[in-house]
Amino acid sequence: MSNFNTTSNQNQNIYPKPCAYNCNIQIYWNTATNEYREVFTKKKHICPNRHNKPTTTNTANTAATTTTKPNHHKKSFISQPKPKMFNSFELLQGSFDAIQKKYEILSDIVSEYNGKVHGSQRDRDPKTGLIDLLVYYEVPLGQREEAKHKFDNYIRNIVSSQL
Ligand SMILES: [Zn+2]
Structure with missing residues (x-):
């Protein structure tokens, strides 16, 4: 009889219950320390x-996402081919103002x-002191001629208006 006491004398009655957060651990309320303890440890x-905490909304959320998952639609959308792009660059030269204007026009057209x-690379001609700006860009393959023409026209206008 007295042997049984050694295991249970340190605390009162244990009423195990599953943890409210669905972790599958049996716990009980320890009145001495005012905390939940695990039954086994x-x-x-x-x-x-x-x-x-909100286990109920969690399950609701996963249920909602699994039911609305449009598997096939998504796949075909992702694999839709991107238009082929044509990569090129323009060399912009001149004074700071001229290059700024050309750059703005180029990025507008692009x-x-x-x-x-994509980016640009700046250089300065040591002899003339003029700035070179290489501007890298891409346009859809079908439109490169048109884009280049348009840019050339604008640039020609700027250059002639500055002369
Ligand atoms: Zn728990």
């Missing part, structure tokens, strides 16, 4: 699920044709 229960300016 007798240690304080620090729940791994505690931070994602975006007008659904292209992209």
Whole structure:
């Protein structure tokens, strides 16, 4: 009889219950320390699920996402081929103002044709002191002639208006 006491004398009655956060650990309320303890380890229960408290909305969310998952639609959308792009660059030269103007025109034209300016590389002619700006860009393959023409026309206008 007295042997049984040694295991249970340190605390009162244990009423195990599953943890409320669905971690599948049996716990009980320890009235001496005012904390939940794990039935098997007798240690304080620090729940791994505690931070994602709302277990009910969690399951609702996963249910919602699984039911609305449009598997096939998504796939065909992703694999839709991108238009082939033509990569090129323009060398802009002149004074700071002239280059600024040319750069703005070029990036306008590029975006007008659904292209992209990738970047630029600056240099300075040691003899003339003029700035060189290489501007890399891409436009859809079908539009490169048009884009280049348009840019050339604008540049020619700028150059002649500055002379
Ligand atoms: Zn728990």
